Amino acid sequence: ETGVTQTPRHLVMGMTNKKSLKCEQHLGHNAMYWYKQSAKKPLELMFVYNFKEQTENNSVPSRFSPECPNSSHLFLHLHTLQPEDSALYLCASSQSIAYNEQFFGPGTRLTVL
Amino acid sequence: QKEVEQDPGPLSVPEGAIVSLNCTYSNSAFQYFMWYRQYSRKGPELLMYTYSSGNKEDGRFTAQVDKSSKYISLFIRDSQPSDSATYLCAMSASVGNTPLVFGKGTRLSVIA
Numbered sequence: 753e754t755g756v757t758q759t760p761r762h763l764v765m766g767m768t769n770k771k772s773l774k775c776e777q778h779l780g781h782n783a784m785y786w787y788k789q790s791a792k793k794p795l796e797l798m799f800v801y802n803f804k805e806q807t808e809n810n811s812v813p814s815r816f817s818p819e820c821p822n823s824s825h826l827f828l829h830l831h832t833l834q835p836e837d838s839a840l841y842l843c844a845s846s847q848s849i850a851y852n853e854q855f856f857g858p859g860t861r862l863t864v865l
Numbered sequence: 866q867k868e869v870e871q872d873p874g875p876l877s878v879p880e881g882a883i884v885s886l887n888c889t890y891s892n893s894a895f896q897y898f899m900w901y902r903q904y905s906r907k908g909p910e911l912l913m914y915t916y917s918s919g920n921k922e923d924g925r926f927t928a929q930v931d932k933s934s935k936y937i938s939l940f941i942r943d944s945q946p947s948d949s950a951t952y953l954c955a956m957s958a959s960v961g962n963t964p965l966v967f968g969k970g971t972r973l974s975v976i977a
Contacts, residue, residue, distance in 0.1 A: 756908070792873065794967040795909075795953070808964070842908050852897050852957050852965065856908030 754778055756857035758843050764863045765833065773828040773860045775843030781855070782848045784826040786818060789840040789859070801826060802849045833864045868892055871954055871968030880977050884941040888954035888968045891935065895956040895966075898930050900939045903951045903970065912952075913939065944975045 756777045765771050777784065786798040800808035801820040815837075817829040826843055840861050844854040871888045878884055886900075896917055901909035913928040915921045915937075921928045927940040937956075941948055951970040957963050 758908075792969060794869065794969050795955075795965075797964050800964075810964075844908075850960050852899065852960055853911055853914055854965065855911065856901075858906070858908045861906075 756843055756845055756855055758841075758857040758860050760860060761858065762861045762863075764865065765830070766865050767833060767835070769833075770829070770831040772830065773841055773843075773862075775826040775828075775857055777824055777826075777843075777845040777855070777857075779845055779855060781845040782823045783846045783851070784820060784823070785844040785846075785854060786826065786828050787842040787844065787856075789842055795842070799828075800849060807849060830862075833862075835864050838862055838864045868966050869954065869956065869968045872971055873969050875972040875974060877974045877976060878944055880944060880946060880975055882944050882975070884944050884948070884973060884975075886939040886941075886952050886954075886971050886973070888937050888956075889935055890937075890956060890966075892956075892958065892966075893932075893935065894958040895935075896932075896959065897957040898928070898937050899955040899965070900926075900928055901953040901955060903953060905950075909953055946975050946977045949974045 759774045783802045788796045798812045799818040819827040840859040842859045843857040846854045869890045900913040903909040918930045918932045925942045929938040951972045953970040954968040955965045
């Protein structure tokens with residue numbers, strides 16, 4: 753595997769379900785990011801981790817819970833989501849937060865019923 | 866006023882045309898400017914990265930920054946059907962824990 757990978761690629765869940773999104777980067781980077789991409793809106797930064805420490809939580813509702821066990825892996829735990837949370841969730845990485853160049857994964861297309 | 870404005874398109878051009886994609890911004894502190902290309906069902910891919918004003922060329926792609934007008938452009942020469950994608954501009958005021966601010970993206974179709 754190369755670059756940034758995300759699983760699953762597609763996810764359909766009910767509002768009462770609990771699920772997790774997984775991201776893995778194979779670039780030797782130390783910063784990882786979660787973004788939300790909705791139709792006709794700019795990318796919204798959700799969370800930032802630098803060397804496994806969370807450095808940014810962009811006022812994200814608590815029904816989204818990130819986890820970064822090491823610099824290569826990032827999870828987004830989801831519970832009691834709302835239909836408006838349906839979107840493409842993108843993971844990205846960079847050498848560290850001192851570097852602007854971010855490399856994105858293919859995203860997880862989430863549908864909340 | 867939104868921080869970054871980008872016409873969503875769609876923009877449709879014939880193969881071989883020169884394409885001009887643009888973003889305007891309001892924050893004069895922005896110094897780092899990026900263009901990402903996003904194919905359908907894929908994540909954004911970094912195309913060009915520039916600092917401050919001026920031009921940068923990479924093959925058929927030229928990025929241009931005019932800080933005095935708060936305006937950035939991406940030119941694509943000899944456009945190909947494989948250039949059909951959504952192009953996102955992004956910018957930042959500095960390096961080091963400063964979030965990237967993205968435009969909404971412009972959808973481009975190059976017709977063979």
